[in-house]
Amino acid sequence: MRAFRYARATDPGEAAALVAGVPDAVYLGGGTNLVDLMKLGVLRPGLVVDVSGLPYDTVAHRPDGGVLIGGAVRGRRLGLDEGIRSRFPALTRALLSGASAQIRTQATVAGNLLQRTRCPYFQDTGTPCNRRSPGSGCAAIPGVHRDLAVIGTSDACVASHPSDLAVALAAYDAVVEVRRPDGEQRLVPIHELHRLPGDTPWIETVLEPGDLITGVHLPPPAAPSATYRKVRDRWSYAFAVVSVAAVLRVEAGRVGDVRIALGGVAPRPWRLWATERALVGTDPGDDDVRAATRLAFADARPLPGNAFKLDLAADLVAAVLRELR
Ligand SMILES: Cc1cc2nc3c(=O)[nH]c(=O)nc-3n(C[C@H](O)[C@H](O)[C@H](O)COP(=O)(O)OP(=O)(O)OC[C@H]3O[C@@H](n4cnc5c(N)ncnc54)[C@H](O)[C@@H]3O)c2cc1C
Numbered sequence: 001m002r003a004f005r006y007a008r009a010t011d012p013g014e015a016a017a018l019v020a021g022v023p024d025a026v027y028l029g030g031g032t033n034l035v036d037l038m039k040l041g042v043l044r045p046g047l048v049v050d051v052s053g054l055p056y057d058t059v060a061h062r063p064d065g066g067v068l069i070g071g072a073v074r075g076r077r078l079g080l081d082e083g084i085r086s087r088f089p090a091l092t093r094a095l096l097s098g099a100s101a102q103i104r105t106q107a108t109v110a111g112n113l114l115q116r117t118r119c120p121y122f123q124d125t126g127t128p129c130n131r132r133s134p135g136s137g138c139a140a141i142p143g144v145h146r147d148l149a150v151i152g153t154s155d156a157c158v159a160s161h162p163s164d165l166a167v168a169l170a171a172y173d174a175v176v177e178v179r180r181p182d183g184e185q186r187l188v189p190i191h192e193l194h195r196l197p198g199d200t201p202w203i204e205t206v207l208e209p210g211d212l213i214t215g216v217h218l219p220p221p222a223a224p225s226a227t228y229r230k231v232r233d234r235w236s237y238a239f240a241v242v243s244v245a246a247v248l249r250v251e252a253g254r255v256g257d258v259r260i261a262l263g264g265v266a267p268r269p270w271r272l273w274a275t276e277r278a279l280v281g282t283d284p285g286d287d288d289v290r291a292a293t294r295l296a297f298a299d300a301r302p303l304p305g306n307a308f309k310l311d312l313a314a315d316l317v318a319a320v321l322r323e324l325r
Pocket of ligand 1: 051
């Protein structure tokens with residue numbers, strides 16, 4: 001058992017003051033990821049500041065159709081929100097496809113976005129991992145990497161991001177609201193929150209020390225037709241092998257607007273910008289959608305054990321757009 005200090009913040013200013021100048025301080029949401037990693041010895045914070053009781057626990061629907069979801073909102077609560085279910089169905093589906101009811105009851109929105117990779121080598125302190133232990137190497141590249149990323153990777157790291165919620169948020173063009181330690185607010189598009197590994201895989205997000213996620217803005221949905229589909233090794237309680245969130249508007253039989261994001265393929269939710277551009281204005285069949293999806297993988301660097309994800313992703317996008325049309 002390794003000792004650490006625990007403090008519960010009652011307001012955001014207090015949270016910032018508690019972590020200020022303490023390099024090994026971390027925020028605690030529901031603890032479902034952080035505490036697991038502390039037990040495994042992967043993370044060894046000296047101070048844990050509980051921010052789950054801060055007043056960011058509401059889901060506020062706006063007259064324009066947008067929503068502000070508080071960072072401390074629990075997954076279960078968000079999954080039951082009728083306004084989200086009716087107007088952002090991909091988000092509800094993504095959320096309910098993740099983890100278990102027990103974990104969702106405890107986990108927060110902010111913690112979900114910042115959960116760490118499930119790469120087995122990251123979680124195993126007995127193996128090299130540049131993300132956990134800079135400069136030690138990447139055991140996943142020559143090792144077991146079936147569930148890891150095929151695009152956005154580097155020679156230093158091939159970890160994938162595990163969040164389902166983040167994939168749906170990417171398809172809905174969500175913006176993350178961040179409170180800096182000095183109280184200033186910063187807005188970070190979800191596509192920019194997570195950094196690609198490059199030579200510094202241990203720097204996972206654009207957040208700076210003391211930054212607190214206070215909420216997520218959802219703009220009014222681009223189209224009512226949307227879904228989330230997740231391929232996994234068993235029907236529940238499993239992370240995505242590949243998942244897709246898609247929002248589609250069809251106009252006179254052609255794609256008027258489409259937003260597609262994938263999970264399980266990259267170190268962050270992977271938006272298929274090239275695919276979307278190729279599909280708008282067309283009346284695509286399955287093969288056209290598959291070809292358009294492959295465009296977005298032009299820079300993919302699959303490994304022998306996970307190259308199958310390229311075909312799986314193309315098939316999944318085709319199936320989901322067929323369902324939505
Ligand atoms: C068995 C199991 C199966 C799972 N399956 C899935 C799945 O299928 N899909 C899926 O998406 N997830 C899955 N998860 C992961 C789960 O969703 C996450 O553990 C959870 O969302 C993390 O939220 P939390 O509030 O508990 O975060 P915590 O564990 O409290 O924190 C996670 C990280 O976020 C930081 N943090 C927390 N709040 C803030 C804040 N407000 N501002 C800044 N930093 C903050 C913490 O410092 C920490 O680094 C699974 C987990 C388990 C244990």
